[in-house]
Amino acid sequence: MTEVDYKNVLVAEDSSVIQNLLKKILLFENCKITSAKDGQSVLDKYEKGDYDLIIMDFNLPVMSGLEATKKIRAIKNKKGKVPIIGISGNAKNLPESTFFEAGIDEYMQKPLDYDKLIELVKKYTGSAE
Amino acid sequence: MNKLARLRPRHPILSRKILIVDDNDINRQYLRSVLSDEDTELLSASSGQMALKLLENHIPDVILMDIQMPEMDGFECLNLIKERHTDYPSLIFAVTGFSDDFGNTSFKQLGFDELFLKPIKATIFKDQIGELLQKWREEKFASNHTLKLSDAELIEIKTVKELKKYASQKELLEIYKEFETETTEAIEQLKSHIASNDFDKILSILHTIKGNSASLGLTPIAKFSEKAEIEIKNHKTADLENYLRQLLALFTTFVSNYGRILNLN
Numbered sequence A: 001m002t003e004v005d006y007k008n009v010l011v012a013e014d015s016s017v018i019q020n021l022l023k024k025i026l027l028f029e030n031c032k033i034t035s036a037k038d039g040q041s042v043l044d045k046y047e048k049g050d051y052d053l054i055i056m057d058f059n060l061p062v063m064s065g066l067e068a069t070k071k072i073r074a075i076k077n078k079k080g081k082v083p084i085i086g087i088s089g090n091a092k093n094l095p096e097s098t099f100f101e102a103g104i105d106e107y108m109q110k111p112l113d114y115d116k117l118i119e120l121v122k123k124y125t126g127s128a129e
Numbered sequence B: 001m002n003k004l005a006r007l008r009p010r011h012p013i014l015s016r017k018i019l020i021v022d023d024n025d026i027n028r029q030y031l032r033s034v035l036s037d038e039d040t041e042l043l044s045a046s047s048g049q050m051a052l053k054l055l056e057n058h059i060p061d062v063i064l065m066d067i068q069m070p071e072m073d074g075f076e077c078l079n080l081i082k083e084r085h086t087d088y089p090s091l092i093f094a095v096t097g098f099s100d101d102f103g104n105t106s107f108k109q110l111g112f113d114e115l116f117l118k119p120i121k122a123t124i125f126k127d128q129i130g131e132l133l134q135k136w137r138e139e140k141f142a143s144n145h146t147l148k149l150s151d152a153e154l155i156e157i158k159t160v161k162e163l164k165k166y167a168s169q170k171e172l173l174e175i176y177k178e179f180e181t182e183t184t185e186a187i188e189q190l191k192s193h194i195a196s197n198d199f200d201k202i203l204s205i206l207h208t209i210k211g212n213s214a215s216l217g218l219t220p221i222a223k224f225s226e227k228a229e230i231e232i233k234n235h236k237t238a239d240l241e242n243y244l245r246q247l248l249a250l251f252t253t254f255v256s257n258y259g260r261i262l263n264l265n
Helices: A016-027 A039-048 A066-071 A096-102 A114-125 B026-033 B048-056 B073-086 B122-142 B157-164 B169-195 B201-213 B219-233 B240-264
Strands: A007-011 A031-036 A055-058 A086-087 A106-109 B016-021 B042-043 B062-064 B092-098 B114-119
Touching: A007 A016, A007 A039, A007 B042, A016 A031, A016 A114, A016 B169, A016 B201, A031 A039, A039 A066, A055 A066, A055 A114, A055 B122, A066 A086, A066 A096, A086 A096, A086 B073, A096 A106, A096 B114, A114 B157, B016 B026, B026 B042, B026 B122, B042 B048, B048 B114, B048 B157, B062 B073, B073 B092, B073 B122, B092 B122, B114 B122, B157 B169, B169 B201, B169 B240, B219 B240
Parallel strands: A007 A031, A007 A055, A055 A086, A086 A106, B016 B042, B016 B062, B062 B092, B092 B114
Antiparallel strands: none
């Protein structure tokens, strides 16, 4: 096999079920997944690494995904502009606009439509054919 | 796809597994092509014996039974199914070209749930099956009998088909195994939070279970978690122990069946 150009995706999701599911699904799209299970570790990992995309659940412990999104958007350089796909079961019944105002690029409601998710990942990692 | 094909059918297509029993290859092929869609898993048997063999490993929603078959006819096959399983959780329909197969006895007296006369009209047939299945499921849920779930009720056919596009058989099993592990832990935590009336934590766990189970097509578990979530949000918290028992029952059914269901298709 020739060298594969992996895209680095940070997945912020506290459930290992969804983490592993996304790992398996996105591997097909040449994505290398890094997992973060709470809002603070999303920030820590994002700061240290070099990511092409973040998939962010909003219902996270320690710091919510919404808060983490706002903090990333507050970074005043290129790093603050990473694409973020927000996912949520929307436990608190917030209007979708709240998520977009926080700075996400796309929103997906759980249960996830996997085909649509892959479409979005392709769109934002520039691997669309 | 043209516009007409996208119009919603009169009845929503429910996740379902259908077993076609017919000794004639062309009839089986025809029914397959009429019934095939993303929500449906189809099984075919060319004889009564083969049908019985398949039923050892599958709990379908609907069995379409040809009557005139060599060796074992549709009546005999039906009787053997009912003998082996009391309270059988599938609808069994007779499909025959000969209305006088039944003489003066009605198909209902013989134990069939419905009779379809060949030639089968593709457009109506699919709709009728959907209608009967929906009605039957509603009745099943309304009655207080212990729920016996079919394979396709327990795990949505469509979700599994979608996941299979991305995951190998082994990976698919791993994903569901992960759900088993995580949810076993979550239910343990639920028990202690219920004991201490910690409603925020209870809600958060139910929400995670709901999201996970819905993502894996485990509709009964997802629906139940959602129902419990809504009740607690509305401060109906008197019956939490009962919720826990019901959730545990559904989860146990999932645990003892998912390996069988996913290993097959």
